[in-house]
Amino acid sequence: MSVVAGDGWAGLGWDGWRDHALVRERLECGADPNVWGGGRPLHRAAVSGSPEVVAELARRVDDVDAEEAGGTALWAAVLSDRADNARVLAAAGADPWRTALAGWSPGRLSLAGPTPDLFMVPSGERGLTPAESAAATEARRLTAALGDLDHDGTGLACVAGIDAAEAARRLGAGPYEDPELDLLLEDPVSYDADDSLQIIGATDVPGGCVITQPWGYAPQMPGVLTLLSAGTVCYGLYANPKSGNQGSIARDGVMEGTDLHPGGGPDEGDSPQGVLAAYLYHHNAVAYSCAYVGLRPTDARAVTGPPDLWLKLPRRGYWH
Template identity: 30%
Template sequence: MDTKSWHLQDWDDPAGIEARLAGGESATAPWGSEHSWTTPLHLAAERGNAGAVAVMLTHTRQVDVPDSRGLTPLWHAVAALRGESVRLLLDAGADPWRPCVDGWTPGRLALTTELAPLLAGTPGAEPLTAVARAEQARADRLIAVFSAEPIRTEGLHVTFADVVDEDEAIRRIGADPAACPVLRQDPDTDQRSLFDAVGLYAVGVTGTAYGCIVSQPFSLELDQDELSRRLSPATAYSLNFNPKGGVSGTLYRDGDLIRHEEIGPGTPSPGAPPEHWLYRFWQQPGASFSHDANLLAYACAMGGIRKAGPRDGWALSSGPRRIARCR
């Protein structure tokens, strides 16, 4: 089967899929490279309408066929919050409690979403503990803070630190708080001009109830190691959205490097920290939060700021409260 001839629009064309499958093509044949492949059923479950999934299920009994990462079609449907496709796959015999990555199952993920009623009563279901529900609720509230704002992340460098006094953060960075007036946060303001007016090594500083957000929207003139060293003693998590692609994060405590990681949407790798699951790295962006909102929330929490209010997102959408020049 030449599955390369499948196109994105096919996942919304049940009649076309029926014709192809009736002609001998397979809904579960591997598609991709030797080391990274999926199947049409996986893609339909993630991207298509329920009609496409329904047609494919009439042509295969391999409802739990894994892709190259060990993920089933049900996993992909859950990750995209495709409720009707989830129901169809369950009706066809898909196992929601089949471990896919580090013991995580599609059902376990679904219990943290609006799909929970579809999975809660299935054989093998284990309800979330009160602790797990509370942890997820805290993470989701933080994701909502950043999802509510139109944040441009391309090229953004941002550090979240548990320095609870804005003036103190400015002093640690190497500037005089008296020389850093409070700015009017406005989404229509040209942030580049604000930073350019201060000069080289300018960073934005915005205090929150639990820490500070230090941002460099356009260039990384003060590198993450130096910024973290200056903020010390503190816990700080620096997030770098490389405009050429990829997102990296670095965790520091008291100026010491604790962890450097490449992060982003998609199934967490085996052995990933539990916070990658908590902050929904597995969930498709756009399903219930805006793009990159969960990455910002994760970095915020890892930097020691575990609570944030609606206005805290303004630091990245409407500009910082203050701009300091690091000497």
């Protein structure tokens, strides 16, 4: 390979970060170990690379604890549950107890994850609080209960403190018992789109209820969420097949957050509780949505069906 242009990483896909020989060749030809596009190669490798690539880059970077988006490469490895890469980084001098987002360090966050013994906890370093330990325990239970869901195209509203019957009353939705329901379930595309958006399911779960639509976004429309959230809180989710998971929050009849990204990683500015939840439910938008409002489903039926009730929404302007 000839001397590379730019930062030297152009054309290297995600799989390339697992190819030690390829990465080493790039480095030998002049690739910058500290710069990759708008970020850092070591962070990319910490998430998707092999331990050998991580070790190679860690030997060459100016600072193994350099930050990107508020966190070090070790922080990125812990967030991604890459214990193998986290161990390599720690051995290369990365600090597990360096504060990252909202007071969390990679080491303390790892105590809530699948490898709580990843790092030796130094004397005087605080562990998890009882509330944080309970949140981690519930996250393990909830994600196991829901399993590996294929929820592309599904809309949900997770509602705290009310049951399915009360949700129907708040929405003014009546029972739906059309004989064409089986056709809709088998092939939603063949059903009239305007009519299908009026049809939703509702299921009781511990802590509240879940409103679902396997083929559309209706449950997370603002007009639905605000009606459902009177005196309580609800989290809306639409798993948009084109653009990914979209989240919304309504509290006591008012939209509190829109264009959210449930199941994504933590962001700078998140609260300590928000960082922990983003880690515990990384890549699990449905579990995140349930947990946000305190729902505790024991299985996936509220999402995958059949629901307790099929309902038909009255026609009104739900986007206002």
